[in-house]
Amino acid sequence: MIMLFYLAAAIAVIATIAVVLQTNIVHGLLYLILSLLAVAVIFYVLGAPFAAVLEAIVYAGAIMVLFLFVIMMLNLGQHTQNQERTWLTPRGWIVPSIMAAVLLGQLLNVISGIDYEIEPTQVGVMEISALLFGPYVLAVELASILLLAGLVAAYHLAKTK
């Protein structure tokens, strides 16, 4: 199990870096799906099977298919890929990478003091749903309102005049 965690972590990091470096948009999307599935494996190893299934169905399934539909609608061809190559100059990477590295360094500095061990225990659907429809029922209602607002906004914005 512990090997599975590190293997999936390595795949997730490599696939995510590949997304950021990719010039072909569909390839980038496929790498992102690989990264999300690797994170789903990590969730399963950490004893969150419900979150793992949701990650695979909603993130890697629904949201990425939405991206794919829009990319197909935009019909970006070879032209965009060549444009992308001219945009991604080595100079453009330096400052953002330094800033992100500083942030990562600060985060690692904060995290490195923690010495707890995770002994994964399965937290199943029953506990989650008992909480969702008990103390967190208001959050579920707010989430439904948020999704409705997203639906209305997406319909309005993508509508042809």
Add this chain to the structure above:
Amino acid sequence: MESIPLEHGLILAAILFSVGLIGVLTRRNIVFVLMSLEIMLNASGLAFIVAASRWGHAEGQIMFLMILTLAAAEVAVGLGLIIQMFRRYKTVDINELSEMKG
């Protein structure tokens, strides 16, 4: 049963977040910017799951559910905006939108 240090899970989340941040800051294609935002949201969800796994609580998974809902709504609105932008400007370059010079 063998155990995983909590530190390693949080370091993984921090690395994924930083890579997503580099993507948001560097890319000029708006679709890639939105994808990098997804990476960052996913990394924060991972941090929640890792922390909840240490204490054996279900609350972390509930927070992950909320992040998932937020990501779905955000992507729907963002992609609608991208379609509208492509219709008006025929490009996915975010620098083209700087005509207000604000």
